[in-house]
Amino acid sequence: MEFLRPASWEEALAAKAAHPAAVPLAGGTDVMVELNFDHRRPAHLIDLGRVAALSAWERDGDTVRLGASVPYTRIMTELSAELPGLARAAHTVASPQIRNRGGVGGNLGTASPAGDAHPALLASGADIEVASVRGTRRVPVDDFYTGVKRNALAPDELIRAIHLPAARGPQQFSKVGTRNAMVIAVCAFGLALHPDRRTLRTGIGSAAPTPVRAKAAEEFLTSVLDEERCWETGRAPGEAALRQFGQLASGACNPIDDVRGSAAYRRHAVGVMARRTFTWAWQALGTEQRRNGASCA
Template sequence: MSYDCAVSVRVPDSLEELVTGLAADPGCELLAGGTDLMVEINFGRRRPASIMSLSRVTELKGWSEDAATGELVLGGALTYTEMLQPDLAGRLPALAQAARTVGSPQIRNAGTLGGNLATASPAGDTLPVLVALDAVVVVESADGRREVPVGDFVTGAKRTALRPHDVVHSVRVPTRRTRQEFLKVGTRNAMVIAVCSAAVVVDLDSCSVRVALGSVGPVPLRAHEAEELAGEVLDWDAGGVLAGDAHRDGALERFAGLVSAASRPIDDHRSTAAYRRHAVGVCARRALERVAA
């Protein structure tokens, strides 16, 4: 048996070293939490020639608030466990809720936001949340830095706008007054890949609602017609809440139907398309009820 297995492993200490190394070796695999790449290596599905670990690049870690714009800047190496810490979870509750449904404590300690984006699985749990939050991905390379809206960053199932020598530097989340929720359906409560998910953000600054769906299409999908309906139904003068009138239940039903109609699910080993289409509507309706009740 022959193997093509020569592999060099590098652990750069800074962002500059990382992007310089990537420019010189654009075929290099980036290793963050290892929850995807190491599985491929362990099972012999991938034999990268070179690997660079992000574990010591401090510029990618943690999160901060941009003093100039007030935006939240989430590092590419931010872990799911860090998303769950009260400081950040209080600011981005939907992201924390999504992080809490990822894997197990072990996986949440290792897996990162940048990894979720770069892997771009249709079932990536943070992706619909980032879309609903209107977030922007900051991509770094030896050429410089550029910003890509999350919706444009994920271009297909496991496909992204990243070039071979790019790395996800951070994610910028605009600071607005919002109420937000994320719901996910799976076969159990832990260690489960989403059958479908929905993120709902009620934006009190723009008097609008954003709804993004996960695992019901190759990329996270916005449900624009459902958003418009929700925007009309909510009483913005009363703080973006659902009016408790006789039309409420009918409006929520129509909202769920429009969400289902916006989904583009497939049958696979995890679920049928028909169930996904139904369940994603239920998730979004419940999420809206929770944040606008």
């Protein structure tokens, strides 16, 4: 195995172009496990640790550009206001040591449906910035996941950054696991309210071959919020509407039975988390609007 250590982004792209099968190594929290258990033995590793630009973030107007290697610890401490859903998800990632090393780029690179960042990225409507020596492009997160542990990256491309809208409303994240730390999600759910557009988005993890949105549930509840004038009045939808929202969210799943949970349990849990995360987010929106002395419009 050859270990490549580019000192700049340009050198990293050149190395990936020269060795398309090379495996990028940033935080290493997934790659090193596979290497240690001999599940993968690539001919080349590309260590991205010296590429400083990958560990920086910036806000440009209403958008946050998050470097692929910004660790979860910094997302929690520096971006909880701009990216509250992702910050909440970051709190649930493994242990402090892993949160100090791992970043969102690793979750996207491995594209495991159980990655904790995916529901928040889907709910916020992120774009993934990828690059090669041929140029740079942005991939909407909805199009990024192409199969079980597969993504839209070309063989010579690397993930450079994630572009996320700064939150204009409350965002929530919920995860079911066998314990509170050091656990892979049985299933997870992210939700973001977008009061400026009077809509909401969702994200589901570990309940289908890829991370997915519950689009039918989103459309249904968006219609209810409009028809019942919830945005204007601040009233929450009725219990029947929330049950339907949960059922539609469950219907977006295509889970499997495995050692962490049954398919039936995952569907049930996603429905419960959908109702809960919306309720928490709606309550937070009301609190925020009352604090600002504004309506919910």
